[in-house]
Amino acid sequence: MARHGALRKESRGTHLAAAETAPVKLDRLIHERLRLGILSALVANETLTFNELKKLLKTTDGNLSVHARKLEDAHYVVCSKSFEGRLPRTEYRLTVAGRRALERYLDHMEALIQAMRER
16 A cells, blocks of 8 residues: 555556545554454443453453553543442543544545455
């Protein structure tokens, strides 16, 4: 794939212009498998706890923590911490910015898929 969303020139000399319908850049923050999984899970659920996400995504504490923090730093998710009795409870929620970023990402991927099918 060429830069700026345009697909590589075919040997017959035609171009598939995914750039016309897709954003210029793929959101690399979302493109990572686990971060895409976190956002997708939060679209389907208003909130999820750390343990629910860990179980759903079949990952480790450290891996989930690192990727959730990156999404938090980008303001795509909000993390709230509390206690249930003496046990800590970490809960995640998708932000409006996170929902918009995921929608842009999905639109971009759909445009690339459509361009390849029209080939």
